[in-house]
Amino acid sequence: MTQTTPQQCDFSPILVADIGGTNARFAIATQFDAHSNTFTIEHLRIYPSADFNAFEAAISKYLDELPIPQPTRACLAVAGPIKSQQVYLTNLGWHFNAETVQQQFGFDTLLVINDFAAFAYAAPYLDGSKNLNIKPGQAQAAANIAVMGPGTGFGAACLVRDINGTAVMSCEAGHISLAPVTELDRQLLAVLKANNQHVSVETVFSGPGLVRLYRAMAEVKGKPAQDLTAAQIAESATSCEICDATLNHFCDWMGSVAGDLALTFGALGGVYIGGGILPRMTERLLHSRFIDRFSEKGLMSQYTKQIPVTLVTQENIPFIGAAACLHGRKS
Template identity: 65%
Template sequence: MSLHASTKFDPILVADVGGTNARFALITAFDEAKNQFIIEHNNTFPSADFGSLENALERYLSTISHIKPKRACLAVAGPIKAGQVHLTNLGWHFSVNEFKQHFNLEKLDVINDFAAFAYASPYLDPLQNVTVKSGQADENANIGVMGPGTGFGAACLVRTAHSTSVLSSEGGHISLAAVNELDTALITELRKEHQHVSVETVFSGPGITHLYKAMAAVKGVTARNLDAAQISSLANSGECEVCDATLNQFCDWIGSVAGDLALAYGALGGLFIGGGILPRMQSRLLESRFVERFSQKGIMSQYTGQIPVTLVTQDNIPLIGAAACLHNSK
């Protein structure tokens, strides 16, 4: 008997909508043995080709006209407030209720991309991701997710004996804490340019440049006008000592931030790191003092010491998270 025939599963329309691409797919089944969603009819369209999300979805639905999904979950890179969704980079805006009626959906959820990451976390494939820090995950405890990209995102999957839900947060705007003398010197330099030195001030695409300028000042070197890609390239080629020190500090210091968030979320179920930057710095991250700094939390060091940390390199995270959001709420 096929997986599809063995259990009744109403297909879930899922989407991952960002500034560059709008990805759509159908979740056609859930494989309990593998703890994985079956993703089919995966299709990606350039967001700039469409004037609205409605237009993009209509194009996708025309490619699967024999299937009429009645439930959908959209993961979007933008704020959702009072049932209104704004995709700032695209100038797209829509009302969740109007969207639901337009497509004749019985169920529609719209979540942000880091909420999707949190929902996806129990369904990730260990073989496709990288262990940064081993530990003992409590299967009934909260899971934290975080990551630097264009900004810094953080969220928590809250698990109780009876249910799961996602706590979205503005963890990227927490004040960045210094743990050692170098951190303190860097924050002193960063404050000259930034009124509030937050986690995102350093741990984001633009943040790498901020950290490089501060590192140059601390080392008494004149900073060059470099972007994050140039800093990474010069660090990896060995041509720039300050660039190399910047990326090493980035990997060390994010360990302390990850440990802080793990404590704040009570993430004994594990911490997952994603975003666009760290997967490209994988070997440097694994060679860094991340694990040491993650665990160094004074009287709570034993607590953080048992938490596993995983670098997520697997594809389709927002689609898996969108599926999990609806699957868990039935």
């Protein structure tokens, strides 16, 4: 495994990027402070991804506008699969070869990692004062850390730590089969199975999944479902019984999923939850059964009860993770 905890040393700037279906975000990690365990992120630029027909055009624009000399190192966090050196951003139709980009733009080093891998690399550098503890616990300093979260899809990864160092394990946890725990879970799952060939975690825990859960909840409750988007479901919760029940159950069931993944990853170092959905409903999450359902794991309940869970609301996580990934590598 490679050591990913930067030591106090001279810091060579790193071009970092967060490439998603909506925006291509670029910045420079200009400094690392070992005392405060923080990276300094500067020269941020955000470009609508739809303005470019290829990744190369987006990074070229950023470099043309950069007011400082181009860094010789770069790490890109992308929302898409990476196979060898081939990078695919399906929602954009972008495809590029990392080695070709490295040569084209003259980087000595260029790494491309999944966006949730970047989240995992960032975990040891998060600022506790900028995030929300949603489940107390006692994190073990040298144990694994799990990161996960629902957004456009559902992502997860693990920062694996042992006596030899640390490494990040990416995975496709969003596509594991969703397990029911309560009777309401089972009723909802039966409706979801009637309309989906495979009911995965992402089938429910994502933006489109929230709509599916709302429709299933309406059917289980014997109420008509309206044609609502995820945002409209959230906005209507105070006046719509089914919307309210949907959001409550989203938080409850998410607790079981997070607990399952904590067990899977052996995440005694803590669980960090991000994504674009839960940070917008923090009060509901705090008043839900998330903690109970996270912890209720039969013979392993004492194991999960000790694991702290943090809702990450801090900005620039992909930049921090990209910088940590590259800076921590042995040259």
